[in-house]
Amino acid sequence: MSDTKYIVKSGEQTLAALKEEGYTAPENHFYLKLDTGPLTGLNTEMTFVLIDHFLSGVNQNRKKWKKGKSAYNINWDNYYNNTKQTSNLINYQILSKHLRDNGAYIPKDLNLPDLECLWLDKSVDVSINFHKFDKGSRDALSINDGTPQLQFGDSYPIKPSLDREGHFFTSFHPQIIRKIIRERTRLIKNSDNALHYDWVLDLRTVINDTISLVDITLNQFYIKAEYSPEEGWNFNKEIIGERYSRRLNDKIKWVKQITGNELNFEYERESLLRLKEIRNHLNHFDPPSLVVTLEEATIWLNDLIVIGLLLMKIRKAIGVPVSTDLINFILQKKAVFNPEPAFKKRLPLSEEKGYNSTKWKNGSTQQ
Numbered sequence: 001m002s003d004t005k006y007i008v009k010s011g012e013q014t015l016a017a018l019k020e021e022g023y024t025a026p027e028n029h030f031y032l033k034l035d036t037g038p039l040t041g042l043n044t045e046m047t048f049v050l051i052d053h054f055l056s057g058v059n060q061n062r063k064k065w066k067k068g069k070s071a072y073n074i075n076w077d078n079y080y081n082n083t084k085q086t087s088n089l090i091n092y093q094i095l096s097k098h099l100r101d102n103g104a105y106i107p108k109d110l111n112l113p114d115l116e117c118l119w120l121d122k123s124v125d126v127s128i129n130f131h132k133f134d135k136g137s138r139d140a141l142s143i144n145d146g147t148p149q150l151q152f153g154d155s156y157p158i159k160p161s162l163d164r165e166g167h168f169f170t171s172f173h174p175q176i177i178r179k180i181i182r183e184r185t186r187l188i189k190n191s192d193n194a195l196h197y198d199w200v201l202d203l204r205t206v207i208n209d210t211i212s213l214v215d216i217t218l219n220q221f222y223i224k225a226e227y228s229p230e231e232g233w234n235f236n237k238e239i240i241g242e243r244y245s246r247r248l249n250d251k252i253k254w255v256k257q258i259t260g261n262e263l264n265f266e267y268e269r270e271s272l273l274r275l276k277e278i279r280n281h282l283n284h285f286d287p288p289s290l291v292v293t294l295e296e297a298t299i300w301l302n303d304l305i306v307i308g309l310l311l312m313k314i315r316k317a318i319g320v321p322v323s324t325d326l327i328n329f330i331l332q333k334k335a336v337f338n339p340e341p342a343f344k345k346r347l348p349l350s351e352e353k354g355y356n357s358t359k360w361k362n363g364s365t366q367q
Contacts, residue, residue: 011197026340031294032191035334039305046327047096053321065092076113087111104328117320119151119224123170131164145170153228173216177325180209181332184304188335194294203297204282210304211279217311218251221318225258233258248276261317271306293354298337305332
């Protein structure tokens with residue numbers, strides 16, 4: 001135990017310290033903690049995502065679903081082992097309790113299928129440890145991935161092929177979703193190290209990956225529309241423009257330009273703009289200075305979940321299911337700032353200090 005209350009450090013090095021009589025420093029204080037559940041209302045929303053997917057044939061409103069006692073079995077085809085499956089009994093109460101108890105959708109616990117979209121979520125992930133070829137041959141034994149042609153059609157020119165030690169991935173989409181969930185949780189659980197610069201660098205990575213996830217979704221959507229559009233889609237490159245060297249805001253417009261469906265994301269807009277600005281700053285470091293308060297970092301870690309809602313709305317607008325991974329992304333527990341007891345009394349975040357003090361005053365930022 002220590003009576004040192006006010007500490008200034010640089011990495012591991014203490015630059016200044018001031019003691020206060022009667023003060024006892026906590027041993028390993030965690031500056032962030034996980035709340036008991038997700039952001040308000042999201043357990044209900046994800047329950048209805050499952051209801052709408054599996055029980056769309058039962059015509060009743062949300063109020064009746066919440067009060068109803070009838071339960072249903074779902075019959076489905078397991079394509080992995082070519083068998084017919086019947087789910088456990090499900091209804092709103094059963095699904096809601098399942099999500100609440102587990103903090104996630106775990107299909108096997110209810111004998112339900114994973115939710116996924118073939119061209120957004122399906123990814124073959126293969127690695128090999130060999131480079132094998134016959135004497136005199138110009139070609140080595142190769143592992144090829146035909147999944148992209150199933151997703152985007154035979155005319156799609158990308159055909160992954162691996163002929164020596166390494167990996168191939170059809171898409172990094174599912175891996176990145178799971179990595180963000182893992183790294184966000186780790187940041188919060190390791191927040192006793194939050195005043196070390198490595199923690200901020202890890203925060204930088206998870207923010208970067210989350211904005212990249214929006215980019216990946218929209219790029220895959222563009223490629224699908226270009227090479228193998230769904231019925232009712234209209235891909236006109238003169239209106240839509242090229243896929244590369246585009247701002248994220250332009251890419252979001254593709255949803256309406258191609259499908260004709262509005263993408264209403266007013267609730268998510270503030271979080272998207274905030275994280276996009278921070279991502280650009282953390283990538284380009286223009287300006288080169290950076291201030292991160294742990295209160296602000298808590299807001300950003302919850303913004304990540306809100307981006308999951310944006311991804312869900314994009315999927316709804318383009319007519320594809322929300323994936324199991326995305327449901328679990330949205331169901332992540334809320335982050336809560338947890339100051340030391342001695343510093344519980346707080347002033348509001350300042351417009352002149354914290355992250356705002358390292359932003360250009362004209363609001364300009366790299367895109």
